Amino acid sequence: MERRRTRSRASSPRPRANPAAPPRDSLVARHVAALPRSGIREFFELVRAAGTGPDERGRRLISLAIGEPDFDAPWHVRENAIWSLERGRTGYSPNLGLLPLRAAIADHVAEETGVRYDPADEVLVTVGVSQGLDLALRALVEPGDEVVFHEPCYVSYAPSVALVHGRPVAVPTTPARGFALDPDDVARACTPRTRVLLLNFPCNPTGAVLDDRTADALARLACERDLAVVADEIYAELTFDEPGRSILSRPGMRERTVLLRGFSKSFAMTGFRVGYACAPRHLIDALNRIHQYAMLCAPAPAQEAALEALRHGRAGRLAMRDQYRLRRNFVTRSLAELGLPCVRPAGAFYAFPSIAGTGLSSREFAARLLREQRVAVVPGDAFGPSGEGHVRCAFAASLPLLEEAMDRLRLFLAGLRRGRRR
Ligand code: PMP
Numbered sequence: 001m002e003r004r005r006t007r008s009r010a011s012s013p014r015p016r017a018n019p020a021a022p023p024r025d026s027l028v029a030r031h032v033a034a035l036p037r038s039g040i041r042e043f044f045e046l047v048r049a050a051g052t053g054p055d056e057r058g059r060r061l062i063s064l065a066i067g068e069p070d071f072d073a074p075w076h077v078r079e080n081a082i083w084s085l086e087r088g089r090t091g092y093s094p095n096l097g098l099l100p101l102r103a104a105i106a107d108h109v110a111e112e113t114g115v116r117y118d119p120a121d122e123v124l125v126t127v128g129v130s131q132g133l134d135l136a137l138r139a140l141v142e143p144g145d146e147v148v149f150h151e152p153c154y155v156s157y158a159p160s161v162a163l164v165h166g167r168p169v170a171v172p173t174t175p176a177r178g179f180a181l182d183p184d185d186v187a188r189a190c191t192p193r194t195r196v197l198l199l200n201f202p203c204n205p206t207g208a209v210l211d212d213r214t215a216d217a218l219a220r221l222a223c224e225r226d227l228a229v230v231a232d233e234i235y236a237e238l239t240f241d242e243p244g245r246s247i248l249s250r251p252g253m254r255e256r257t258v259l260l261r262g263f264s265k266s267f268a269m270t271g272f273r274v275g276y277a278c279a280p281r282h283l284i285d286a287l288n289r290i291h292q293y294a295m296l297c298a299p300a301p302a303q304e305a306a307l308e309a310l311r312h313g314r315a316g317r318l319a320m321r322d323q324y325r326l327r328r329n330f331v332t333r334s335l336a337e338l339g340l341p342c343v344r345p346a347g348a349f350y351a352f353p354s355i356a357g358t359g360l361s362s363r364e365f366a367a368r369l370l371r372e373q374r375v376a377v378v379p380g381d382a383f384g385p386s387g388e389g390h391v392r393c394a395f396a397a398s399l400p401l402l403e404e405a406m407d408r409l410r411l412f413l414a415g416l417r418r419g420r421r422r
Helices: 002-011 039-050 075-086 099-113 128-140 157-163 183-189 212-224 281-294 300-312 314-337 362-373 399-421
Strands: 123-126 146-151 167-172 194-199 228-232 257-262 275-278 391-394
Touching: 039 362, 075 300, 099 123, 099 257, 099 275, 099 300, 123 128, 123 281, 128 157, 128 194, 128 228, 128 257, 128 275, 128 281, 146 157, 157 167, 167 183, 183 212, 194 212, 212 228, 275 281, 314 399, 362 391, 362 399
Parallel strands: 146 167, 146 194, 194 228, 228 257
Antiparallel strands: 123 275, 257 275
16 A cells, blocks of 8 residues: 555656755755854853863862853742742733733833833733844844844844844944944945844943944934844843943834843843833734744743732842942953953943953863863854954852952963963
């Protein structure tokens, strides 16, 4: 039976291969096979191989590599998730998310940015900002469209654009300008195919925030060129010197911006996987068209936890931010004393010092620091070619650990200098 069916299929005319398409050498779609491996993941494999246990000198690994708060989610948030499970709230939520959570998000965003969204149809709860980013790009980008973003940048930007068949266009930023994005550089990078300006302030990995003049100029440019703006503001609540600016509050921006924020960083809730998108209703409708098929909804108990975080988590959130500020001050002071130039991060929880003076590439620097002193930092080229010559040190670790890490860094640099003199 089986054989006969096979034979009859074989005798039917075979679909002709598209002669223009290059041959495919595996079952995997070519644009997926072409995705580069994340530089962070590659480095984490080195870290895993190094192990966390004590070395022959009794020193444990100190990781400044992971972009994740070292705080546990506040207890009242965890308790609320448990409580919602106990009450049997284990089903789907509406596609857009629980309405009380959307209402709390709209209030929070209005308080932070001065821009109000309607919880009924202008707020979408997502599975982390990661899903919000994916939805926004899928909803806005057609094959061949260009997405302009600043670099060094979060590792997922170029791959996420490639996955929607868009063209990633990175605009380098430099320490000489404090890693600020120069609107003239953005204007030069734009072509008639440019559809989206993707911004991430406060920035991972540089800690740069948006200043008023840049925000105004970028907003004007977005209006002139009729660009959509995707504002990844996942670190918005983590600014240390003055409240960060959001491009959203500039004239003309509410109509063309998809605002992405979440709970992972500022509320220390990475594992809950809750973020949100706010945008005019026709844009949220577009994101939700994809979301309804691709994800249905964010996990309901995690949404309950996020609602608790917004309702009662303000003091805890500010206390964590104050800790990060103390650590930021300590790390930037230490790096300056060690002779590693570092733009003072005004937000997020990363320092991005230059290690160019050591003569090592960022990968060599990170690999040797790991091997010789058991301190993990991320090589800057993981964040794009313009990150080369830097390393990312997350200060999402306690002050005593940071002190120990900076002591070991001092020893490492002294060893390098001795090696050079020999
Ligand atoms: N955007 C940026 C800039 C990030 O740094 C991260 C996490 N490292 C994300 C998005 C994704 O965060 P989430 O946990 O909300 O998916």
